[in-house]
Amino acid sequence: MAIVFIPSQLQKLTGTAQVEVEGDTVRAVVEQMEKQFPGIQQRLFEDDQLSPTLQLSVDHVMTRALSTSVTPSTEIHFLPVIGGG
Amino acid sequence: MSTEVAPDTQTPATYKVIGTRPVRHDGADKVTGKAVYTDDLHVPNMVFGAFVRSPHAHARIVSIDTSDAEKMPGVLATCTSADLPDPWDKVDNLGEGCVNYAHLSGNVLARNKALYKGHAVAAVAATDSYLAQEAARRIRVEFEPLPATMCVQDAMRNDAPLLHDELITHTLDDKPARPSNIASHIQFEKGNVDEGFAAADVVIEREFKTATVHQGYIEPHVSVALWNEDGRLKIWTATQGSFVVRQQMAELLKMPVSQITIVPCEIGGGFGGKISVYEQPVAAVLSRKCGRPVKIMMQRDEVFEATGPTPASFMRVKLGATKDGKLTAGKAWLAFDAGAFPGGVIGPGAMCVFSCYDLPHATVDGFDVVLNKPKTQAYRAPGSTHVAFATECVIDELAERLKIDPIEFRLNNAAKEGTRRVDGPVYPRVGLVECLQAIQESDHWKTPLTGPNRGRGVACGFWFNCGLKSSVTANVNADGTVTLVEGSTDIGGTRTSIAMQLAETLGITAEDVIPQVVDTDSVGFTDVTGGSRTTFATGLAAHEAALDIQKQMVEQAAQIWECSPDEVTVADGVYQGNGKSLSFKALAVEADKVGIPIVGRGVVDPQCSTNAFAVNLVDVEVDPETGKVTILRFTVCQDAGKAIHPSYVEGQMQGGSAQGIGWALNEEYFYGDDGHMRNASFLDYRMPTCYDLPMIDTIIVEVANPDHPYGVRGVGEVPIVPPPPAIANAIYRATGVRFFELPMSPPTVWNAIKGQTTGE
């Protein structure tokens, strides 16, 4: 279980800005979301991996690892990848 | 004294090495001219390469004829995009943002179309550099010029000439049917922005424009490539990240990384501009074709026209606040110039636009727009300087409208631990409030500014800072010194700031550590020197390596003292056990006689932002007759987390501030109607000289980063962010005119003042 913050551009699929979803890893959570909101996974994934233009914020961790484990209080955010100078 | 460490945030001085100011390990080499930069290399049998570049901002390449050049005696090889493997549309994450290799390959050598003036079209290798340049002139390229588009608003129009026929806007939303120059559209939403603005007593919306600017490193891009008969490729180059160059080369040339060795030489500045490859693949192909090492060094105009400046931008920012000075809502519409290929810095720009404030309701729309300029790249806190100019000017205007002191207004709304950012995540412990308070406490703020045509401005800035991968190994020598082997190229003294962390952990002196930056075959994967990550992440790796060494030292001490390792204690680098006691150095000498070699290992991938904030206070004087702005006094305050080597932290703050001042006042790519850059030289691209600047006072705030054993946050990038808005706000107070465009060059300022007096 985790709290997923739905990117505004996907909210027409979910109808809401936040959803609580079952699953103990980010991948499980996204696959569960796909069941609830068909089509959302292909917006976030590319070849079964997180789209290379995206990164995850899982609580304070910035990661691209879909295996990152989550708890019911975990917040998941989908953000653009950033680079520094 | 240029530095005050704000007392209320000063961490207890329990460190022996950290916080001191030792002479950098590579210092003697660099003040005597012995340090070896890439262009200083003379590899045996080396030849020289030169580029043929597009004279058009946008043109179809009809044909390329290299035959005349190849006939010239001394000309050894030529190269066009046909010599590069067919690229695939693979988007890869370089740690520092992502890259599409088809685009990268097309930027290295143009395929079918030249997309900007200076775009590399072909190259040649010859026995001397003059001959190479002459041969390049003999390569005949037939172009069919196409209409060019040079500014974001034009490029976004439906009728704009398309750069890429198949470019469909990347968005999480439904994809558009038609191709356009809009490479991507990102969006953030928090709360209900309409409610937010409805609750506001004052709402201000402004439009802002900023010009293309360049990182302006003094060392041009330069590489030497040697493609050996055994198929191994070795490249000496000036890069911020040798492993990332290896990764790009492997993809572009379709060869395994194991076949490529990147040797990072000393590097003459980068600031984000020396991460992407340019001349490296071309030098490699030329070397393969002629069987000799090939050096390619860009001339300064090539650096300006054909490497990666940072975007021009068009921005609209709207903020609302209540009478008592609480922000209620924000709205931002941002369009950044990506250059000729998708993948500009709009992502971080959109994430940073409101990052200094606690905004209950906001929306942000960001657009990445391709046009006929060189592919843009990161420049120190990429995207954040643009958006800070917009937001901090509107914040200043709100504060004025509400008759609230600009620092108090910022304090009322400052982001702090627990603040939810507009892009979603919640801040951990951060130091913006402490920076604002330190500025309020500064002598500068407490000293009133007097005199005509003078004004004082303030502004805040934010940058994420990143972690990413770093590897080090550390070998204990027989004399008790430690050789630290690392993969982070040292652009500003990081050898020392990393070595100091190893020394602190081991309880030895910084001088007893010998840091070495080595090639990609000699150390584990290490991400770029960028993202303000090097002292933080590679320092963390050095700390881990030190702990690893300490564990092995304890075991050896136990062996020597014939006791169990559990009985050995370590404090301040003194090892004790079985009634005996030895310093680290003494124990190392003993251990060398009896034990196996001691080698420490540190590998890290901290996955967090360390969240850097900076605040500027600046006094200016404006000559009302010429519009020229003089910086009278400048103070930069920044949360460093912990300043490992305060001198080099101040150096980053001062250097970043100077770049921000240049961006604010004079730096810009000046384009003619033909899409040609008119000022591609250090004479006319006006970076500040030391006669243009005052001393830059620094205040280091230390709000420890919870994710680092010594509290380091990283300091490299954020200081460039606040200067443009701080200076704009100061000029307003000096002249009564608000500025919405960068640079605020003398003609612009004079025009605005004139407009005001003549009521235009």
Add this chain to the structure above:
Amino acid sequence: MIDFEYAAPTQLDEAIRLLAAAGDGTRILAGGTDIIVQLREGLRSADLVVDIKKISELTQLKLSGDKGLHLGASVSCRRIYDDQNIAASYPGLADAVRIIGGWQIQSRASVGGNLCNSSPAADAIPPLIAYSATAHIAGPGGKRMVPVEEFCTAPGHNILQQGELLVALTLPPQPSNAGSAYQRFIPRNEMDIAVAGAASWVQLDQSGERIEQARIALSAVAPTPVFAVDASEWLKGQVVSEEVFAEAGELAKRVASPIDDMRGTAEYRTHLVGVLTKRTLATACQRARK
């Protein structure tokens, strides 16, 4: 950059022979700070480069009470401002040579070279015009003398004929009640090309209150540096005051015909002429009173 022949004659006639014999691919090298860049960037080409720094006439720098200043064509900027007496006697010229490039450029660049390069934005030419300097030219046909304001004909072009060479510049002796100043406007404080420049030279009456003679010259606002004749004539007999300086600035604007480019708009440049004329006149008068 195509290679070329190099010659460094030690005698003037030898230099003239070389220049006359060679084709129009001959370039003269004094300080080299313009020509070497132009050759490298392909703006000019050369098959022969004649270095004139070894010719004694061209390296002479002499100040004398009756003859004024003799300035050899290849004398570097720095030799001029390093000479206290010269800098004190010709402050307007010193103003200009102190700001041509940085120190490294001033070690090499010469006022003669600055004149022969004939850039509209040349810093040294306005003070030469303001001082009524004379250009001494030698060529196959002998020697001739030309007022500096007649030397430049177009951007990068001047009256030097095939085989001719600038030997020296002479500036008349300065009476005690004369003063001068040069100022240019640049966005930075150093290392920049003038957006506009103005040199003012004045001679005051014994009281120091009235202008007897004045000469104003401008740079970067026309195809060549220009002598602002109307403003200069109008100043004769005027009483020293801010208003008079400002009015002279307005008159000086009339000879400005600048272009829009990356360094500034025509409007801005014309405006700067007024500002710089006013400011240099004030400094020149103040110096004349010392």
Add this chain to the structure above:
Amino acid sequence: MKTHVTTTINGATVEFLCQPRQSLLAVLRDELSLTGCKEGCNNGNCGACTVMLDGLPVDSCLVLAVEAEGAEIETVEGIAEQGHLHPLQQCFLEGAALQCGICTPGFLVTAKALLEKNPQPSEQEIRFGLAGNLCRCTGYDKIVRAVQAASQASPES
């Protein structure tokens, strides 16, 4: 066609062959392996290639190597003496007046010339004297302070 040139570099007589088009910078770096002077812009605007030519700082990219015939040249390699760093070099190190270091040799050569001409320069004199040298890393603060510190320390003062 190459020209034979005899010159003095850091006190030693040096002979070399060069093409007339070759700059002093190119010959120092490529023919004589004196790579301390750096190429930053190759047209006299950054000062990274500064060397002393007959006692004066010049941009070696704007000097033809053939002009060096009979000249006295000093480069950054000649600043330290008998195994001792010059006070300026020491002050640059102690004051952290360098980051990437590419502009440092040029600054040192110019600053040494400045202190020899004016042993006790004001801050503005230092800033004016060094205006022909660009640094993009430091914001100049620590460079100016290092020169100030050296002006207290150097034998010339």
